[in-house]
Amino acid sequence: MIEIKNKQIIIDGKPVLITCGEIHYYRLDKSDWQDRLDKLKETGCNAVATYVPWLWHEPVEGQFDFTGKTRPETDLGGFIDLCTENGFYFFVRPGPFIMAEMKNEGLPYWVYEKHPEIIPVGWDESEPTTPTVDYLAPGFLQEVRKYYEKVMEVVTPRIYSNGGKIIAFQLDNEIGMLSWVSNTPDLTENVLNDLSNWLSERYGDNVSDRYPFSLDESAERNTAFRSPKEEYAAQLLKDLGYYMRYRFAKYIAILREYAEEFGVKDIPFVVNIHGTGGGRGFTYPIGISQLYETYNQGPGYISGSDIYFGDLDMKTFQDLYIINGLMEAVHNEDQPLTSVEFNCGDGNFGETLGERYDPSAADFKFRMCLAQGNRLINYYLFAGGKNARLDTLVDDGNDRIASTGERHGFAAPIGPEGDYNYTFPRMSRVNQSVMAVSDKLARMNEERDEVSFAFIPDYYMTEYRYPKSEVMREILSNIEANRGAGAWEIMGRAMLLNGYRFTAVDVQNKPLDVTKTPVLALPSARYMDSAIQEKLVNYLNTGGKILLYGEVPLFDMEGKDCTLLAEALGVTYKGISRDGHGNYLSIYGDNWASAQPEIRSGFVQRFEVGPNVTPIFRVYGSDDVCGFESKVGNGSAIVIASFYRCDLPFFKNALERLGSRAKLTHDCPHHGIFMTSTVDAEGERFLHLLNLDGFDKEFTVYEDGVALLGGRKLLLQSKDGVMLPMNLAVGNVKIAYATAEITGVDAEYIDFRLTQVEDVIAFERGTKILPSADYVIEENEEFTIVRSKKHAKVDDALRVLVG
Numbered sequence: 001m002i003e004i005k006n007k008q009i010i011i012d013g014k015p016v017l018i019t020c021g022e023i024h025y026y027r028l029d030k031s032d033w034q035d036r037l038d039k040l041k042e043t044g045c046n047a048v049a050t051y052v053p054w055l056w057h058e059p060v061e062g063q064f065d066f067t068g069k070t071r072p073e074t075d076l077g078g079f080i081d082l083c084t085e086n087g088f089y090f091f092v093r094p095g096p097f098i099m100a101e102m103k104n105e106g107l108p109y110w111v112y113e114k115h116p117e118i119i120p121v122g123w124d125e126s127e128p129t130t131p132t133v134d135y136l137a138p139g140f141l142q143e144v145r146k147y148y149e150k151v152m153e154v155v156t157p158r159i160y161s162n163g164g165k166i167i168a169f170q171l172d173n174e175i176g177m178l179s180w181v182s183n184t185p186d187l188t189e190n191v192l193n194d195l196s197n198w199l200s201e202r203y204g205d206n207v208s209d210r211y212p213f214s215l216d217e218s219a220e221r222n223t224a225f226r227s228p229k230e231e232y233a234a235q236l237l238k239d240l241g242y243y244m245r246y247r248f249a250k251y252i253a254i255l256r257e258y259a260e261e262f263g264v265k266d267i268p269f270v271v272n273i274h275g276t277g278g279g280r281g282f283t284y285p286i287g288i289s290q291l292y293e294t295y296n297q298g299p300g301y302i303s304g305s306d307i308y309f310g311d312l313d314m315k316t317f318q319d320l321y322i323i324n325g326l327m328e329a330v331h332n333e334d335q336p337l338t339s340v341e342f343n344c345g346d347g348n349f350g351e352t353l354g355e356r357y358d359p360s361a362a363d364f365k366f367r368m369c370l371a372q373g374n375r376l377i378n379y380y381l382f383a384g385g386k387n388a389r390l391d392t393l394v395d396d397g398n399d400r401i402a403s404t405g406e407r408h409g410f411a412a413p414i415g416p417e418g419d420y421n422y423t424f425p426r427m428s429r430v431n432q433s434v435m436a437v438s439d440k441l442a443r444m445n446e447e448r449d450e451v452s453f454a455f456i457p458d459y460y461m462t463e464y465r466y467p468k469s470e471v472m473r474e475i476l477s478n479i480e481a482n483r484g485a486g487a488w489e490i491m492g493r494a495m496l497l498n499g500y501r502f503t504a505v506d507v508q509n510k511p512l513d514v515t516k517t518p519v520l521a522l523p524s525a526r527y528m529d530s531a532i533q534e535k536l537v538n539y540l541n542t543g544g545k546i547l548l549y550g551e552v553p554l555f556d557m558e559g560k561d562c563t564l565l566a567e568a569l570g571v572t573y574k575g576i577s578r579d580g581h582g583n584y585l586s587i588y589g590d591n592w593a594s595a596q597p598e599i600r601s602g603f604v605q606r607f608e609v610g611p612n613v614t615p616i617f618r619v620y621g622s623d624d625v626c627g628f629e630s631k632v633g634n635g636s637a638i639v640i641a642s643f644y645r646c647d648l649p650f651f652k653n654a655l656e657r658l659g660s661r662a663k664l665t666h667d668c669p670h671h672g673i674f675m676t677s678t679v680d681a682e683g684e685r686f687l688h689l690l691n692l693d694g695f696d697k698e699f700t701v702y703e704d705g706v707a708l709l710g711g712r713k714l715l716l717q718s719k720d721g722v723m724l725p726m727n728l729a730v731g732n733v734k735i736a737y738a739t740a741e742i743t744g745v746d747a748e749y750i751d752f753r754l755t756q757v758e759d760v761i762a763f764e765r766g767t768k769i770l771p772s773a774d775y776v777i778e779e780n781e782e783f784t785i786v787r788s789k790k791h792a793k794v795d796d797a798l799r800v801l802v803g
Helices: 030-043 076-085 111-114 138-156 177-182 191-210 217-228 230-261 284-291 315-329 360-371 426-434 470-483 485-497 531-543 564-569 646-659
Strands: 002-005 007-012 018-023 047-051 089-093 166-170 267-273 300-306 337-343 375-381 452-455 502-505 518-524 544-551 571-577 585-588 603-609 614-617 625-634 635-640 664-666 671-680 683-690 697-699 701-703 714-716 720-732 733-738 740-745 749-753 760-764 775-780 783-788 797-801
Touching: 007 375, 018 030, 018 089, 018 426, 030 076, 030 375, 030 426, 047 375, 076 089, 076 138, 089 267, 138 166, 138 230, 177 284, 191 217, 191 230, 230 267, 230 284, 230 470, 267 284, 267 337, 284 300, 284 315, 300 315, 300 375, 315 337, 315 360, 315 452, 315 485, 315 502, 337 360, 360 375, 360 426, 360 671, 360 683, 360 720, 375 564, 426 720, 426 740, 470 485, 470 518, 470 775, 485 518, 485 544, 485 646, 531 544, 531 564, 531 625, 531 635, 544 646, 564 571, 564 625, 571 625, 603 614, 664 671, 683 714, 720 740
Parallel strands: 018 047, 018 375, 047 089, 089 166, 166 267, 267 300, 300 337, 337 375, 452 502, 452 518, 518 544, 544 635
Antiparallel strands: 002 007, 571 603, 585 614, 603 625, 614 625, 625 635, 664 701, 671 683, 683 720, 697 714, 720 733, 733 760, 740 749, 749 797, 760 783, 775 783
16 A cells, blocks of 8 residues: 655555666667666666656557567566566656657657647747647547556556556656747637636636636637737736646646546556756746646645756755755645656766766755655666657658657666766665665655745746737746745855755745744745735734845736735835946945945845834945845844845844744855755654765764764765764664764664764664774763774775674
8 A cells, every 4th residue: 555644655554765767668679678677776776667658659549559569669568567576666657748858749640630629829829839739628638548548458457556566657747848938828729718718717707807808719819818918918927827727737637537547546646847947946946836736636646856957066956955845835744755857867968978967966966855855766867778760750850759869868877778877876876875774764854944935836927928018028027037046046045055954835825824934035026916915914913034035026916016015014115226337236234234245236126114124235325225124013024125145144144133043053164065954753863964065074063052973073075975874773773873874784784884084883872783893892971882994085885793
């Protein structure tokens, strides 16, 4: 039995951590399947994941092959059975869309030819630039149901509840992504009819106040939606986003109905979230915004992230941390974090050798995701392969099943020909370490400080914009300028480098409780829904504290005047100022921030302030206030209404003034250290540390001012990460703390990866440790101490023999 409960994946009553490798059986000769599984075993992974391409299994309508009768590599059941024989769980991803660089994103050509009505119509009746479709078109759903029926003939007998090893089933893939990236909101006749009905139900008789045209089916109505006028452009921007969320949720529910109709039950249904781009995470919450209603519509769903960063370093580390927090913010109390496309390998996607990820890339991302509570991680793509030619040639330049040519997965840890990539050893090392203690990690949660990052899904409802609309452009450009880059790069990064551990809260759709969220870090734009502004005012009045970075909102999301929050803060808007040629716009500190140096700022929002407001930043030359601290009811807010720098002492001071103090700290004079900790119900813990820079750092870690690890200084090597046990029961012994990382556990020994010149492992006093030439055993009043004789940079493997 598989349960999703308490943010855990529970199999037969035990929390389980799943680490998968994505292996595309259809891109490998059947004779190579075992070799790739053997290589996956080397990593310690316990599961295999794969897409199932519809294009591959039904290239001609009605001619299905899942058994290998036309090609050995269509034997899906054989591949799943081989994985089972090798001891792996299985995660199946049958689409119908799969992406994976497949032609038509995995859909057969005949589907488009038979059902031309599913092809989207964009703004101004433009043709789509991607092979997306109208998901809810009756003709499309009819074909999908037939496909699912055939897939389930293979899948259903092999799901976990039927005695097999299939433990998760993904519904479609990256839903809405193609429409977003192409700015083509699928405005088919079918969609516009459904949208019109949805609007009528939502607004009733008031719908005519929003849209000055009849919603009855007509050419006039279709033109009005496809080429919107400025008088209702802002309303359409909002309503279209809300409607698409509803539409995607309905599509997912239908796919689940099909899967369950044909026997899939008692395993999680996974929804994959897209959005990273250009090696950063700023646009990832667009995917969360599009899809959060899909996996929150009922029990049995989990969401999975697409993590496509390169190196995790000082530039990007806060992106991943915040992304995981935003996903958690929209989850229900039982849903765990997962990553179903966890990018690994060297980044050489185009075979240009222009990318070369550091070996730490997958290691660091894996460690951070685990520390934040990810329970399933799928290395994508673990093994490359080859793209076969289509049986029916389409004369598109290569006639293959995919767009990447003959070879596919050039960047993978295992290349198309089965060779090892240079990234494999480090990825394998960290996975083996994690799986050695996976029973602990599977039930641990991150320990957090009293501050949360605010998430407003509507700030990322920006995927559809009419190119000719100035109203849409003005609203969206301001939201985009404030929602992510500045707040993530400055406030979020400063919080993490100061040692703060935090999650996020959905301030739009969920209650904002002062007892659960005493301090809120709020990225804010000039536009904010009136209900959210009112919620924030109530939060402040009842004792909440807000650190606002960006702009104080002046309008609602449709551009109507709305200054509820500004009025509560006790400020009146005067105007904005921008940096420019010959204008070195600068701000300086005032009152408790008076020690802050004057700095240039690209933008400021200027205010007149009331009696309960303390200015903390002013504009040079005019002395206008652009940053302030306000007392509001029983709460308070610190507002930075300008582009400010990532000043670690300033943000630490600001958060502490609001009552939030980081419990984990270190004394290294250099920043670039990520720290967090995880704990289970019994108090067993891990301390997670990453050195994001290319030089070694020596420091002591403190918790509430008390030195951890026996007060010892740690030498954290360049680009290295460690997961150090504290109060951890391992077999029949308990480790009080260790400077070394556990890599293997047996009844007679514990294996460690050493990290120091002289590593120390402190066991519970009286623990029987058998002697070895590799270490010294000492007893004191508190612990049984094992001191390694090995230097970690010379030989980092130590086996401690336990009695």
